[in-house]
Amino acid sequence: MKSVYKRIILKVSGEALQDENDHSIYDRKKLEMIADVVKEACDAGTQVGIVVGAGNIWRGRMSDKIGIEQAQGDYMGMLGTIMNAMAIQNAVELKNIECRVMSAINVPQCCEPYIRRKAVHHLEKGRVVVFAGGTGNPYFTTDSCATLRALEVGADAILMAKNGVDGVFDSDPRKNPNAKMIKRLSFHEVVNRQLGVMDLTAVAMLQGKDIQVRVFNMDERSNFEKVLKGEDVGTTITKED
Numbered sequence: 368m369k370s371v372y373k374r375i376i377l378k379v380s381g382e383a384l385q386d387e388n389d390h391s392i393y394d395r396k397k398l399e400m401i402a403d404v405v406k407e408a409c410d411a412g413t414q415v416g417i418v419v420g421a422g423n424i425w426r427g428r429m430s431d432k433i434g435i436e437q438a439q440g441d442y443m444g445m446l447g448t449i450m451n452a453m454a455i456q457n458a459v460e461l462k463n464i465e466c467r468v469m470s471a472i473n474v475p476q477c478c479e480p481y482i483r484r485k486a487v488h489h490l491e492k493g494r495v496v497v498f499a500g501g502t503g504n505p506y507f508t509t510d511s512c513a514t515l516r517a518l519e520v521g522a523d524a525i526l527m528a529k530n531g532v533d534g535v536f537d538s539d540p541r542k543n544p545n546a547k548m549i550k551r552l553s554f555h556e557v558v559n560r561q562l563g564v565m566d567l568t569a570v571a572m573l574q575g576k577d578i579q580v581r582v583f584n585m586d587e588r589s590n591f592e593k594v595l596k597g598e599d600v601g602t603t604i605t606k607e608d
Contacts, residue, residue, distance in 0.1 A: 370411035371597035374490060376498075376517040376525045377405070377415060378510070378565075381422035381451055383530055383585070392423045393454055402458040404528075404591045405495055409464055411595050414490040416520060417497045418513040419455060421447030441505035445472055448509065452499035453477060465494040471503030471512075483519045490520060510566035517578055524578060526594060527565060528585035534602035535564045535582050550599065553607040554580075564604070573606070580604040 430440030468478035583601030
């Protein structure tokens with residue numbers, strides 16, 4: 368298989384790593400599945416960066432619940448992404464693929480500091496790079512981190528691999544059984560219609576940029592290969608023509 372993308376950012380939620388049965392923060396099979404799709408992309412000639420969330424460890428709404436102010440809570444979430452990045456690194460390396468974790472928060476005993484030129488060098492050498500620590504700043508989501516890193520390293524696409532969601536819908540399909548999936552959108556439309564595909568700040572940064580965002584259901588394993596081949600799966604978001 369030959370990929371249509373030279374370089375991608377794969378956005379993985381923290382919840383995608385979680386065990387659904389006992390709710391422990393990691394599930395071995397899910398980590399292996401992520402490593403498998405990463406290997407699939409590498410074998411197809413695509414350079415892979417990954418941005419991971421921390422929802423399996425810490426969610427922002429927990430701050431209010433236990434009385435932690437938002438900036439402090441956001442830093443706690445950033446630390447959670449470092450744990451998740453290291454778990455993904457281990458799974459990827461078990462597939463005999465070189466992998467580096469680069470963090471916006473300086474934790475030299477665990478991972479490299481994020482330096483844009485160094486990250487590009489790793490990618491060009493065929494190494495997978497997991498971007499941890501969010502943007503390094505509170506009040507920004509890991510969606511914003513995915514957009515920022517994609518722009519910085521010159522990625523062709525951001526792949527938003529969802530669990531149980533086929534793409535972007537005109538309303539919440541969990542609440543509206545008549546919700547319709549939208550196959551193609553512009554970044555401008557996503558912002559104007561406030562569609563919940565990703566953080567709107569992240570989408571706003573992409574307006575006018577030559578990057579695709581592909582939103583698809585990762586539960587169907589064949590979808591990942593179809594996306595890499597450029598097939599019309601899920602929702603594709605681009606700049607306006």
